[in-house]
Amino acid sequence: MSGSEFDVIIAGAGPAGSMTAFHCGDRLGGSSILVLEKAVFPRRKVCAGGLAGRARAHIPFDIGRVVRATVDSFEVNGVLSKEFRLTYGEPVVYVVDRSEFDVLLLQKAKENCRNLVVKQGETVVGLKQELDRVTVQTDTSVYRCKVLVGADGASSRIAKSEGLVQPRDIGLAIEGSLAANGADASQDTIIVDWSTDQQAYAWVFPKGNLLSVGAAGPNARVPSLQARLGEFLRTKGLADDIPADTRSHPLASCNSRSGIVKGRLLLVGDAAGLVEPFTGEGLSGAMQSARLAADSIGAFLSGKQDALARYERLVRSCIIADLEAAQVVKSVFYANPELCCKILCDRPWVWSRCCRVLTGEYTYPKLARLLWMKPLLTQLGSAPGT
Ligand SMILES: Cc1cc2nc3c(=O)[nH]c(=O)nc-3n(C[C@H](O)[C@H](O)[C@H](O)COP(=O)(O)OP(=O)(O)OC[C@H]3O[C@@H](n4cnc5c(N)ncnc54)[C@H](O)[C@@H]3O)c2cc1C
Helix, strand or coil: CCCEEEEEEEEEHHHHHHHHHHHHHHCCCCEEEEEEHHHCCCCCCCCCEEHHHHHHCCCCCCCHHHHHEEEEEEEECCCCCCCCCEEEECCEEECHHHHHHHHHHHHHHHHHCCCCCECCCCCCEEEECCCCCCCEEEECCEEEEEEEEECCCCCHHHHHCCCCCCCCCEEEEEEEEEECCCCCCCCCCEEEECCCCCCEEEEEECCCCCCEEEEEEEEHHHHHHHHHHHHHHHHHCCCCCCCCCCEEEEEEEEECCCCCCEECCCCCHHHEEEEECCCCCCHHHHHHHHHHHHHHHHHHHHCCCHHHHHHHHHHHHHHHHHHHHHHHHHHHHCCCCHHHHHHHCCCCHHHHHHHHHHCCCCCCCHHHHHHHCCCCHHHHCCCCCC
């Protein structure tokens, strides 16, 4: 193959793109792979960096050196008359700095993939699908490949250009960092706040010598999120204003009409809209879809013509079904947050199951079924979401 022809091109070197490349190293033998990334690493990534245990479980190498805090407790503000703290007793979330984490994943992909070429500072600007190949246009070059992976994040230009992904509600989040003073937040606790506007929430994540602070909500606007975060930080005595480095970024969830595969193109991670709609957690979907994508590409390149279509079915059954159940849990919570928080405080087994969803030992569909059972529904007095 010439220098511009590859078996696989991956657009985007975030967690979904790098992990797709990593897994391709195991499954595609000597196939040639090109990763195109518009930024130059290390780069800042707007993200709280909370890697749920279930996301970490999908990473087949040690990431200990980039874990800045290990969380087993949550402090919930703004719902009951007083804030309360819930502890699980075992790690639930590992907090990473995304610029360090993303560098590590890309490094591991390079180590695992014999024929991997990475081009940073090069943006994919267009693509053309033909029967037997895809032509990928960047701001500086043209490449060709047998399979293209769209891993270009929540605002995926690739998904839009191919008419894929119809987000249910484009959420918006803002995030910035504060220096951590010893007393500000313990390294094992995430603080969340649902006050004022129940559909939006604010947070503080411990990150070693920093705190990641932010706010998110469906259909939110930047000024309202900034006001929300500022008020929360003042109430907690953490800062008088939002951090100077605060930036916004969309949170995209897919819906049942969203497509994930078209011809020789498949989408992974945020590009496919795999963000969990209740917490905004997208790293699990990125990790899981990367592995499924590499499996399917391996099968496709060895002659299984329907392998890419099968990827879409797998993502629907393994990931999107989970996200839809998370949406049910979210509806139950927002139908009566006060009652839900009381139940979490009074019934440790409910709290434990919520944590086990995050660690990957339990699932959202099971949790949703549990919440639909009596006595919670009886106590809610109406169907969730009404
Ligand atoms: C404020 C905020 C907080 C969050 N907190 C959490 C959290 O605590 N836990 C969690 O699990 N999730 C969190 N998320 C979601 C999480 O950040 C994403 O789900 C995750 O980054 C998805 O990874 P990805 O690889 O699909 O996309 P990204 O990480 O967005 O990576 C996409 C990559 O593609 C590159 N790119 C984009 N366009 C092009 C192009 N045209 N050509 C080439 N390259 C391109 C980008 O530069 C980027 O490097 C948060 C999101 C936000 C906005």
